[in-house]
Amino acid sequence: DQQVKQNSPSLSVQEGRISILNCDYTNSMFDYFLWYKKYPAEGPTFLISISSIKDKNEDGRFTVFLNKSAKHLSLHIVPSQPGDSAVYFCAASNNFNKFYFGSGTKLNVKP
Amino acid sequence: GAVVSQHPSRVICKSGTSVKIECRSLDFQATTMFWYRQFPKQSLMLMATSNEGSKATYEQGVEKDKFLINHASLTLSTLTVTSAHPEDSSFYICSARRRDRASYEQYFGPGTRLTVT
Numbered sequence: 001d002q003q004v005k006q007n008s009p010s011l012s013v014q015e016g017r018i019s020i021l022n023c024d025y026t027n028s029m030f031d032y033f034l035w036y037k038k039y040p041a042e043g044p045t046f047l048i049s050i051s052s053i054k055d056k057n058e059d060g061r062f063t064v065f066l067n068k069s070a071k072h073l074s075l076h077i078v079p080s081q082p083g084d085s086a087v088y089f090c091a092a093s094n095n096f097n098k099f100y101f102g103s104g105t106k107l108n109v110k111p
Numbered sequence: 112g113a114v115v116s117q118h119p120s121r122v123i124c125k126s127g128t129s130v131k132i133e134c135r136s137l138d139f140q141a142t143t144m145f146w147y148r149q150f151p152k153q154s155l156m157l158m159a160t161s162n163e164g165s166k167a168t169y170e171q172g173v174e175k176d177k178f179l180i181n182h183a184s185l186t187l188s189t190l191t192v193t194s195a196h197p198e199d200s201s202f203y204i205c206s207a208r209r210r211d212r213a214s215y216e217q218y219f220g221p222g223t224r225l226t227v228t
Contacts, residue, residue: 002154004154006154009152036219041120041221041222042221043115043117043204043206043218043219043220043221043222044155044204044219045219046216046217046218089154089155097160098157098160098170099145099157099217100154100157101147101154101155101156102154103152103153103154104152104154
């Protein structure tokens with residue numbers, strides 16, 4: 001039973017445009033959400049996070065939105081750059097004890 | 112800082128043998144290390160959580176006698192796949208939580224590709 005889902009396995013975006021990566025979760029007890037970025041042959045690296053008490057967190061070109069009623073979060077990257085091409089995982093946690101990951105979305109930013 | 116290494120990066124073993132995978136935090140002390148398994152095009156599945164000096168906590172459905180985890184120090188955790196079978200072939204990845212940082216921060220190793228023939 002997958003508690004965190006990323007339904008889009010891949011996304012292709014033109015350089016300079018906005019990339020929107022989506023994530024859905026089922027457990028209403030999750031109180032912290034994170035996005036990780038992963039390059040081939042490397043481990044995931046932390047990108048941005050959001051607490052359940054907020055609905056938006058912004059860090060430079062990256063913004064995460066949280067819609068608790070819909071149990072949905074999204075990562076916006078604007079403007080997208082070719083170096084952003086990677087696999088993006090969303091993750092959710094309840095009190096930081098465990099982290100549940102989605103299956104990832106492979107983003108390709110075309111020059 | 113916050114580098115986590117895994118060794119080996121790839122390993123091929125014969126069915127019935129055991130394989131040990133090391134996870135090291137190179138420049139920080141890790142209070143907790145996590146072991147994940149990833150199947151192709153699937154999410155990272157948490158296998159177990161290990162705290163230094165105590166027994167690992169395994170997720171439901173993970174055989175603790177098959178996947179032995181030892182967290183001997185604040186910088187090293189090992190995962191031993193015992194009596195490996197082809198269905199154990201997977202990508203194993205560890206992460207470490209820093210002692211001096213927020214609870215949500217975890218740093219991942221590059222992973223180990225295990226192939227059992």
